[in-house]
Amino acid sequence: MLIVMRKGSSPQDVQRVLDLIEQLGFRGHAIAGTERQAIGITGNPGPVDPALFELLPGVAQALPVTRPFKLVSRELKPDDTVVAVGDRRLGGGGFTIIAGPCAVESEDQILSLARMVKEGGAHMLRGGAFKPRTSPYSFQGLGERALRLLARAREDTGLPIVTEAVDEASLELVESYADVIQIGARNMQNFALLRRAGRSKLPVLLKRGMSASLEDFLMSAEYLLSEGNGNVILCERGIRTFSQHSRFTLDLSVIPVVRRLSHLPIVVDPSHGTGHRDRVAPMARASLAAGADGVMVEVHATPDRALSDGPQALLPAQFTTLAAELREMALVLSRRPEVVS
């Protein structure tokens, strides 16, 4: 159920609705739009009678929300969510470039790469400290040491840090060092982890699971919002299909659909999505053209010696060329240049 307030309704009107929701044993979520207030109701086991609310002062409408997702829904919040990350803004018309290595490997590596991608045009720095790996025998990341190095790279370059948490313990560490908590594709339905990230003050970048329907994906975001964290960035990173020419099949047509159904921004990871360096730039450009709010790409100075996922990393010079192309395209596509440049 969604309660839409009239334009000009007072804070007291809103409070009265919230009080009634609480009396009924449900949870109310006030959502401030630019034009009007709305209040989402969650925790109701079944349909709620709209009449209970429509007679209250200041209430314009009480709408049953039929889709299973509520707080992530554009019906509930018509305006785009713009996520503040440091002094950057992701969403709302700009185009954000997140770049860096798959994994933090050493101080030299991350500091020099951070400078290169900064100069090349990146707005944020990515780099894995905790790596979920298919094999127990693969490199699993440097852990807290990597987080400390990422923080040093931020000091050095000013780039905010995006890095993955894989369980409660790593999430707490990520929270104390980074700017955005990444939840990986394999944990998209790790609901305990989602609930914990939903209670964080940091924005969350949530990757789509490789077999997640759009509804599954938005419901996982709903876990985050239902715990109070509205700063959620969705990330398409490819789905599993029979098509084996790429590691995964990037499902770019999800972008216009997310745009219509949800107010949350969506970025694309063409590095994991394709698994091959030579497809990263075409698919990054395609992501922008399809309406994504940003891309996250892997860059490595010596990909042949990378400890993970080397074959998909761009060389620094390739990244610089790509970022320039994206800037030019963004102008043609009327994307906000100040965010892009």
Next chain:
Amino acid sequence: MLIVMRKGSSPQDVQRVLDLIEQLGFRGHAIAGTERQAIGITGNPGPVDPALFELLPGVAQALPVTRPFKLVSRELKPDDTVVAVGDRRLGGGGFTIIAGPCAVESEDQILSLARMVKEGGAHMLRGGAFKPRTSPYSFQGLGERALRLLARAREDTGLPIVTEAVDEASLELVESYADVIQIGARNMQNFALLRRAGRSKLPVLLKRGMSASLEDFLMSAEYLLSEGNGNVILCERGIRTFSQHSRFTLDLSVIPVVRRLSHLPIVVDPSHGTGHRDRVAPMARASLAAGADGVMVEVHATPDRALSDGPQALLPAQFTTLAAELREMALVLSRRPEVVS
């Protein structure tokens, strides 16, 4: 086996190679590149000894071709194939827009739509005369009458005609009226039809089957080339996946891979690929950005009353806006403007 001739080898040298191939009971395919000649061998049941050819005058190399496709392979023909359609050229750096209704429904409909898409910026006209339909009870197209109407629309607008053949009988009719023969996704492995189209003088636009791997797709094109028709345009139109938010999942990452493996041009059909009008423009832009040689989009003046696939057709005004966007993007992406405008 691929015989690569030296630069400056004579026509007699080439003929000598072809003669030997014939003596061995195989088929030779001369391929003229801008820099050097090559000759593909097909019909050999197993490996052929390179030494047989390498001693002939003018032969630079005899290469075993390890991939199952030969004639479509860029190893065999390094230069892009550019397909001439009337006075248009598809491939080779330009960007071609093919537009029109899903099916030809009446004289008024096709003539007025042809003018609209011409004005809006289309380079070719599409329109179905023979419609392969999942249900035997659905509208199956106007047949030859539709072909006559398409020919009239071409007279009127100068736009070359792309239309589908579904069996041998319809292919012969299409040949006598149209400029490009389309082979639909459901017939991508109708090998009898492929062989027949391979003997046609007209270019063939071959759609990827909805469960075709890239190798399957290229092997079906190989059927066309092995019969002598080198004017083949590949068309990505979405694959079947678990992801149900769109009718199919457009697999745009196939574009850079086709580009690397094959010399054939590739276009994208975002109308059938998504099945929803509001996703056509984003995915058409993404196709261009990913490196496609063109798009094929459906346009209808009154999609609610279309006899087939109305929900995915753009309105004429939407098409005009999209074509203008594509032109602007093509300039930024250094695509040949003269083909685009």
Next chain:
Amino acid sequence: MLIVMRKGSSPQDVQRVLDLIEQLGFRGHAIAGTERQAIGITGNPGPVDPALFELLPGVAQALPVTRPFKLVSRELKPDDTVVAVGDRRLGGGGFTIIAGPCAVESEDQILSLARMVKEGGAHMLRGGAFKPRTSPYSFQGLGERALRLLARAREDTGLPIVTEAVDEASLELVESYADVIQIGARNMQNFALLRRAGRSKLPVLLKRGMSASLEDFLMSAEYLLSEGNGNVILCERGIRTFSQHSRFTLDLSVIPVVRRLSHLPIVVDPSHGTGHRDRVAPMARASLAAGADGVMVEVHATPDRALSDGPQALLPAQFTTLAAELREMALVLSRRPEVVS
């Protein structure tokens, strides 16, 4: 629309209904059940008013059929279709074993294999004369010569022949030699071929396309029935999925669903469905256990030298063991022993 007649309605009553259908410009299909008559209506562009029929004598009910398939639907014909093939019966509770080589390769090969599978327990003989192959350079079958050899094998063993037609020309040849026309997975939506097979007097074994939904599959069968051929055997042969341990993913859960929605029998091809010899027997047993009406398996005496698909062929001794297991299982599962033995 489906017209259900009362028990005891007269042939005149039925004719009266058929006449009205014709007057309305639709097509009527009389369906004789064991208990009662029904008449399916096709060719109606939209809903038909039930009242038009319910007042006629002998009519029990006029039911709108909401699913897109009509003639294949169990709503229309509640009793199982049993397909007569020579003196064999496929469907209706028995379990039919079809066996033989992928392709007919020589007289010796097919005659000796026919005897072996007959002795081993097969009820029908399979063997390809026309092979649809992904590559134009692969062995495409011996054509009519193979059909003549199959006919000789039938003379020799009494086993009816199942063999594939790939286009109109081959279908006519198959019709004149074989007992069942197979339509392969790649031609499941070759609607011209389906229409032609629908006009044949021979039963048709229709394989599910590798990306066909159940609805697509049944609609292709509908093409056959709508042309008048009610002797249709469905065949599950695996779908394309991300799962690459087998060549395809056999979708056995389609069996109980087909059973509920349609009156047509369904068999399984575990040889093409898995692509590996060691998985054929487990999946053949699973097909029977899941309720299939039969299996079609490939057998070859020297699979290493087979001209196509050798790795999936059982050795004759393996086939004999499997057939014995299936017979024992069929007894436990209360499948009609006379058909099985």
Next chain:
Amino acid sequence: MLIVMRKGSSPQDVQRVLDLIEQLGFRGHAIAGTERQAIGITGNPGPVDPALFELLPGVAQALPVTRPFKLVSRELKPDDTVVAVGDRRLGGGGFTIIAGPCAVESEDQILSLARMVKEGGAHMLRGGAFKPRTSPYSFQGLGERALRLLARAREDTGLPIVTEAVDEASLELVESYADVIQIGARNMQNFALLRRAGRSKLPVLLKRGMSASLEDFLMSAEYLLSEGNGNVILCERGIRTFSQHSRFTLDLSVIPVVRRLSHLPIVVDPSHGTGHRDRVAPMARASLAAGADGVMVEVHATPDRALSDGPQALLPAQFTTLAAELREMALVLSRRPEVVS
């Protein structure tokens, strides 16, 4: 690397090999077979020189293991793993039936169902205490209260308990009440949870993720074994495909492949795998016929009022019929009756 000892090698010989592995900085895993000992090496960053080991007394061979999984591999341990659960044995030729409700809902419900499925022929009791749900607003299970009720049901019936853990906290609770820890499909690559379960003394039933390749699946089991827990039961529960007639597509052909590659037992969950009651019995029978070591099915006395997944639960009488069919089939298929009865 796998060290295979000679028959009759002494414990000292084995210890000497383990000592050398430790000196090299790797981990050794002694694996006792019925005929001979083997020692797996993990933790080696790259290939290890076989010569290092082949000169030691008692060593028959040092084999490089090329597949990414080691401890789960049948190369490493040729004999079937048989998992002891209470006084039951799962694997090794028998067929185990695990039954119960999706979720524990009340004392009455679980106690009466436990008795019914015991009488009906179940060998173990399933029932969810912690439910991972796509929606944050769905019923998430009764938690520890459910575990106490399951323990009471075990006291009452003697049936061992299988129940799911969704995070570290719930795993600790499950450990203190249940007999088998289930790791659900959505947590198959929750590597932190896998590591924790790998340190448990209880057997683990690991469900295949809905987009997990067979290799991914076995690598997740490898996490469990690499932490020391060899009592792992694999569970196929359906994969995500385009085929929408069932909730998931049960991939039964994985069974013979697992059987060949791994020594671990595998069971099938046809309830979640199909999502429809009327497909559970056919697919349970097919699982047995394909060679599975058991099935896990949901049973509910009043599925229309179930708090989760009611439409897929069998009624108690349906379960009893199914269990009887499975017992009869197992006899025909030469499966160990004492485990089945």
